[in-house]
Structures are given as structure tokens and as C-alpha cells.
Amino acid sequence: MSVNLQLTRQMWQLLEPVHAVLYYAPEAFEEAASLGYDTESRWPSYFAWRSAPLGCAGPRLVAATYHSFSPRMVAEHVPAVWTVASAEKVLATRLRAVDRAFRTLLGDDVEGPAIAEAARIARAAAEAADTAGRPLGAANADLAWPEAPHLQLWQAATILREHRGDGHVAALVTAGLDPCEALVSFAALGVVPVDVFASRGWTNEEWGAAQDRLTSRGWMDADGNATERGRQARQGLEVRTDELAAGPWAAIGADEAGRLAGLVMPLMRTVVGSGMLPRQSTLGLGTSA
Numbered sequence: 001m002s003v004n005l006q007l008t009r010q011m012w013q014l015l016e017p018v019h020a021v022l023y024y025a026p027e028a029f030e031e032a033a034s035l036g037y038d039t040e041s042r043w044p045s046y047f048a049w050r051s052a053p054l055g056c057a058g059p060r061l062v063a064a065t066y067h068s069f070s071p072r073m074v075a076e077h078v079p080a081v082w083t084v085a086s087a088e089k090v091l092a093t094r095l096r097a098v099d100r101a102f103r104t105l106l107g108d109d110v111e112g113p114a115i116a117e118a119a120r121i122a123r124a125a126a127e128a129a130d131t132a133g134r135p136l137g138a139a140n141a142d143l144a145w146p147e148a149p150h151l152q153l154w155q156a157a158t159i160l161r162e163h164r165g166d167g168h169v170a171a172l173v174t175a176g177l178d179p180c181e182a183l184v185s186f187a188a189l190g191v192v193p194v195d196v197f198a199s200r201g202w203t204n205e206e207w208g209a210a211q212d213r214l215t216s217r218g219w220m221d222a223d224g225n226a227t228e229r230g231r232q233a234r235q236g237l238e239v240r241t242d243e244l245a246a247g248p249w250a251a252i253g254a255d256e257a258g259r260l261a262g263l264v265m266p267l268m269r270t271v272v273g274s275g276m277l278p279r280q281s282t283l284g285l286g287t288s289a
Contacts, residue, residue, distance in 0.1 A: 005242040007257055008249050012164055014264050015122075015157040017271040022049050022094055022154075024276040025101035031093050035085040047074070048081040049097075052090040053139035056082040065136050067169045067179050073201025095146055102150045105270050110150050118263035119149035121256050122156035128251030129159060134166030153264075160248060167244030171237050180210040185219055185234055188226035192280050 022028050023046050032045035039045060051062050059078045063071040085093070103110050123145070131138035140159045145152055172182045180202050187194045188211075202210075214220045219230030226234065249257045271277065 004254065005239065005246060007254060007261075008242045008246045010261060011249060011257060012161065012245065014261055014268050016161055017268050017277060018154060018157040018264065019161045020277060021101045021105070021271055022098055022158075024278075025097065025104075026276070027100035027104060028094075028097040031097035031100070035089065035093055037081070037084055043073075044077055044081060044084075047077040048085065048090045049094050050136075051078065051081070052087040052094065053143060054087070054135070056087045061135075063179075065166075065169075067172065068183055068200050069179070070201035070203075070206070076201075091143065095151055098154045099148065099151060102154065105274060106150070106267065114263050114266075115153060116149040118260055118267075119153040119156065121252065121260040121263070122153050122160070125248040125252050125257070125260070126156035126159040126163075129163045129248045131163065133170065134163055137163035137166050160245075163248070164241065164245040168237075168241040171240040171244065174240075175233065175237055178210070180206055181214055184210040185214055185226070185230060188214070188220050188224060188230060189234060190225065196280050 023042060028049070029039045029042075029045065032048070033039045035048075037044045037048060047062065050066075051057050054061060054065070056079065059071065059075040062078045063069060063074040066074065081090075106115070109115065126141065129137060129141065131141050137159055140155070140162050143155065146155060177185060183197045183200060183202070184207060186192070187197050197207075211220060211224055214230070215222065218227060219233060221227050
């Protein structure tokens with residue numbers, strides 16, 4: 001069964017903020033602090049929350065699966081995060097953080113029929129995801145499903161976004177883009193200010209060297225803007241990413257995916273409207289995480 005790639009992208013845009021609650025909700029920072037993480041910056045808890053499905057992973061594995069982060073930045077946090085709390089303890093605490101955050105966002109609706117139905121459909125899509133060659137998607141898919149529907153919805157959104165992210169990394173590697181070049185080529189489109197990408201830990205020298213390499217390939221001009229060749233190449237990467245992410249939505253069908261979109265839309269709007277997410281990010285989703 002085929003699926004419209006526009007629908008595939010729409011589902012990513014709807015579910016990404018649902019997943020990202022873990023990284024930005026006040027309740028998540030409170031839970032991270034209860035484990036002993038420094039919450040002055042979001043990075044210690046981010047690396048712990050996101051990497052925990054991999055076990056007590058080392059810096060090379062985390063840098064490889066995240067792809068866009070400077071290995072030097074990753075090494076500042078990993079494996080140190082596991083000296084604060086074990087991966088098993090982090091996994092239990094992250095569900096508690098999401099539970100608290102969703103209850104704050106949704107109130108009594110967290111236990112309503114709309115969330116239960118959304119969880120059913122999202123779980124079906126997540127369970128249909130092919131995780132071969134997708135380490136973060138597979139690691140999250142290996143986790144036991146929580147009982148509460150709102151937590152099932154979050155876990156399904158997490159599996160699907162990591163499944164998509166793994167596919168995006170595959171597309172970048174196939175295109176011959178190293179981690180820094182992946183960010184520089186995207187920044188060159190002008191969709192997101194360049195200073196937003198500083199969060200990934202690359203130095204000015206590393207950024208400039210990546211610009212030089214992309215300029216020699218004809219992807220950028222002397223002013224640091226994407227050439228037509230660069231724009232077309234990036235567009236091709238996005239299309240390939242959508243193609244690689246389409247499987248779960250093809251499996252459940254456009255009608256079910258559309259139903260899920262309608263059910264998740266209010267939650268996504270509530271998350272965005274809460275103000276917890278940054279207005280701009282390296283994902284280029286505008287108001288989402």
C-alpha cells in the first residue's frame with residue numbers, strides 16, 4: 001500500500017512536538033533534577049533521556065546515532081550521564097516525566113477517548129515500523145509498552161520520530177555529508193538563523209571548513225548561501241527522508257493516519273501554545289522542537 005509523502009511529512013510535524021515534551025517540559029527538568037542531573041542547561045538530561053534506550057552507551061555510539069552533534073560535545077556528557085543514574089533508572093523516570101507533563105497539558109482529557117484512540121493508531125504505526133538499520137528506532141521499539149494510553153501515544157511518537165531520524169541519517173550519509181556539513185548545508189537555505197545551529201557544538205573553524213567543502217562541491221556560494229544545486233540536493237534529501245519514513249503510514253493506511261492527525265492536532269497545538277518549545281530549531285519546524 002502506498003502513502004502520500006505529504007502525509008508522511010505532516011505526521012512528522014504533528015508528532016515531533018508530542019515527543020519533544022520530554023526535553024522541554026518543566027516537569028521533565030524537575031524529574032531530571034531528582035535524579036541528580038544539572039538542569040541549568042538542558043543538555044545533561046537531553047543526552048540521558050534520549051540515549052537511555054541504547055543502554056549505558058558510550059560517546060561514539062551516541063555521536064553516531066545523533067549524527068549532527070559534535071563528537072566533542074557528546075563526550076562532554078557521555079558517559080558521564082550514566083554515573084548520575086543508570087539507563088534503566090532514566091527510562092523509568094522519563095515515563096514519569098512525560099506522565100506529569102501530559103497531565104499538566106491536558107488535564108482530565110489525558111484519560112479521555114480521543115487520547116486512547118490516538119494511542120491505538122499511533123501504536124499500530126510504530127509497531128509496523130521496519131527498524132532494520134535504524135538503531136534509535138529499534139532501541140525504543142524494544143522497550144515494553146506502558147499501560148496508560150497517553151504514555152503509549154508518547155512512546156509511539158518517539159519510536160516513529162527516531163525511525164524517521166535514523167532514515168534521515170542514512171540519507172545524509174548516502175549523500176556524502178558528514179555531520180557538520182549536514183547542518184551547514186541546511187543552514188545555507190536560510191530557513192533557520194545560523195546561530196541556532198551553535199547548539200550542536202561545532203567550532204567556528206569546523207563550521208567554516210565545512211562551508212569550504214560544500215562550496216567546492218558547488219552546494220554553496222562565496223556568501224555562504226545555498227546555490228541552486230545545493231537547494232536541489234537538500235530537497236532531494238528531504239524527499240528521500242520522507243520516502244524512508246513512509247512505511248508505518250503505508251501499513252496503517254491513509255484513513256487511519258488522517259484520523260490520527262485529527263486526534264493529535266489539539267495536543268500538538270497545546271504543546272506549542274504552552275511556550276515550552278523553542279520558536280526555531282535545527283529541524284526547521286518553526287514553532288516546534
